[in-house]
Amino acid sequence: LSLDIRNNHIDNEGLIAIAAILPGSNLQSINVSHNRIDSEGIRKFASVLARSDLLSLNVSHNRIDDDGIHAIAAILPESKLQSLNIYGTDINLGGIRVIAAALAGSNLQSLNIGCANLDLEGACIIAAALPASNLQSIDISYTGTGDEGWRIFAAALAASKLQTLIVHCNFIEVAGARVIAAALPRSNLQTLDVSRNDIGDGGMCAIAAA
DSSP states (O other): OHHHHHHSSSOHHHHHHHHHHHHHSSSEEOOOSSSOOOOHHHHHHHHHHHHHOOOOOEEESSBBBBBHHHHHHGGGGGGGOOOEOTTTTTTOOOHHHHHHHHHTOOOOEEEOOOOOOOHHHHHHHHHHHEEEESSEEOTTTOOOOOOHHHHHHHHHHGGGSSEEEOOOSSSOOOOHHHHHHHHGGGSSSSEEETTSHHHHHHHHHHHHOO
């Protein structure tokens, strides 16, 4: 059973009402993106996640800061969640650290942290967590990592289970594309999205040759 209530002006009260019926329900997927939920609501919702059968949670484009992300990360090892979308939330490096630390002990196979304030340090944190995780898909679009961040990230690809990598709009240029291309033959990637970057013909040729 899936529940999609995105874009419905739902705030914490509505999310807490869902949390009340979650344990014992057949809900496996919930999409509450583009609403008015903040970290307080997420903390109360997270408290019941470990007692549910939920496999997919999309809370993207809500007012969730690092406190809310901490609450989600804390229950990941105990939950059945396989897919988590926190795109467009107010996550910063503190939130990135706790999510990355929780990956190894979780069932997560898909993670979307697009629009996070990742930068170079965040890229290092996520890259270091990949080999021990079960992630097969990660979206790190609009995170400002640039070529240097992708040198670090590409180095972790061969040791990861990633099959889908989305790095849309990340200031990646020719040098970054070549680094990613060099890592492709040793990786498990089946889908690579480098749209809206600046890889040019040189970067495209490198990826095509890989």
